[in-house]
Amino acid sequence: MLLARALASTGPLRLLDVMAGCGIRGLRVGLEAGATAVWANDADPDRLPLLSANLAPLSAAGCALRTTALTAQQLLAGCLQRRERFELVDLDAFGCPTALLPLALEAVSLDGVLYLASSDGRSPTGHDRPAAVRRFGAAARAHPASWELALRLQLGSVARCAWALGRGVEPLLAFSEGRTFRTAVRLRRRPARGEEGQLGLIALCHGCGDQQVQSLLSLRQWQPCACAPGTAPPLAISGPLWIGPLQHPPTLEAVLRQAEAEAEAEAVPRSVAAASRRLLAALHADPGLPARCWPLAEIARRMGRGGPPKLTALVEALRRLGHGAWASGVMAGQLRSDAPWPLILELAARLGGAGAADAAK
Ligand SMILES: C[S@@+](CC[C@H](N)C(=O)[O-])C[C@H]1O[C@@H](n2cnc3c(N)ncnc32)[C@H](O)[C@@H]1O
């Protein structure tokens, strides 16, 4: 809803809610974000009377309303035929919506946003590798930052579809609670310079835990990992997937500002829960780059001595040495860093060991 409001602040907002369920999103985008038009659709015809009744307040509020019971395929094909486009297309699917992506992107106006959800958690997290090949055209291997991998596979699919249509993409938001994977992507008239370099591969060594990232544009040999020579198992390689930024800082700033203003204005009914504000703040504090993340528990397991360090202390120590380091906004308790893996483990051992010694005093 905050994103819809941010979009509405720059011009008229028309929403196409492709899988509307009971219509709650259309109702809120109409009433709270001031959309000028809402089209709420759900394939289940039994929902149509409920949709119409739930959304009736929109007409009274001056928002043009349409409700239909078409399949997403029929709805989007019709939009393409009529060349109808929307500033916000919401595709909140059961399962994986890849098959609908080309038509859904055709329904997004230039500089408009596709807000995508997938409840398929198995294939993008390495638990169903054949399905990942079918749905994403990609390898998905078990990985400690599994939610992030799923979001990156989803963004990779959106980018490839958009590029095939001659368009560019700009991810605005990407987040998950582990069951549903949600991304909001702005559609650009054409790809930005170097945008194709954001599609790549992520390699993980299950032997030492090291991770490497490569762009498909400049693919070469993988570097030796931290395993002793001759002992490294084959790398587990995932992708092609999106290796670029996951969040768009100006968009997050805009939605955070709104959320905080609403929290401070006592008179306004609170529509942004404290947990949502915390999530937005965590996403804002994490650029989502590079695509190398490790859980603290794994760092502790691999560093050999002492308890796990505090994430903030590890981030600060890595930054003091000139490396990029952040707490992941996507998965709690994970470190994101571009630092060499052996250095991360060495610093963690020093900090964890010191922390454990302090605690024992
Ligand atoms: C995850 S729910 C949507 C929930 C809704 N966005 C909300 O916030 O309450 C998915 C909906 O998609 C509908 N659906 C399933 N397959 C569809 C299809 N092919 N085309 C259109 N709607 C479909 C289902 O009837 C269901 O209501």
Ligand SMILES: [Zn+2]
């Ligand atoms: Zn290794």
